[in-house]
Amino acid sequence: MKAARVRAARGRSTHVLWQTQPIAAAIYNTHVPILSATLRCPSCGHAALLTMPEEACQRFYQCEQCGHWMRPKPGDCCVFCSYGDVPCPPKQRAARSRSKDKRGQ
Numbered sequence: 001m002k003a004a005r006v007r008a009a010r011g012r013s014t015h016v017l018w019q020t021q022p023i024a025a026a027i028y029n030t031h032v033p034i035l036s037a038t039l040r041c042p043s044c045g046h047a048a049l050l051t052m053p054e055e056a057c058q059r060f061y062q063c064e065q066c067g068h069w070m071r072p073k074p075g076d077c078c079v080f081c082s083y084g085d086v087p088c089p090p091k092q093r094a095a096r097s098r099s100k101d102k103r104g105q
């Protein structure tokens with residue numbers, strides 16, 4: 001009985017990865033852009049933890065599980081903005097300076 005409860009708790013903790021709220025808070029509170037993002041394939045749902053280039057946008061990424069080529073959705077600059085749990089570093093910087101402007105007014 002006890003063992004089953006522990007296993008259930010562990011199962012729940014893996015979902016923390018997909019809660020975007022703490023990550024968003026981290027983006028606004030730190031001056032260093034987050035460089036690792038989990039990219040989720042829209043075709044098969046496979047999640048891959050990747051490191052983002054800090055000064056560039058990665059426009060294409062091939063899913064290692066099903067071979068699907070991810071490309072940015074219209075209006076997005078890179079695959080991380082479209083399919084990742086963290087926006088790309090250039091966007092993180094832009095969002096930070098925008099939120100600072102708003103607070104200053």
Ligand SMILES: [Zn+2]
Pocket residue numbers: 041042043044045046063064065066067068
């Ligand atoms: Zn896939």
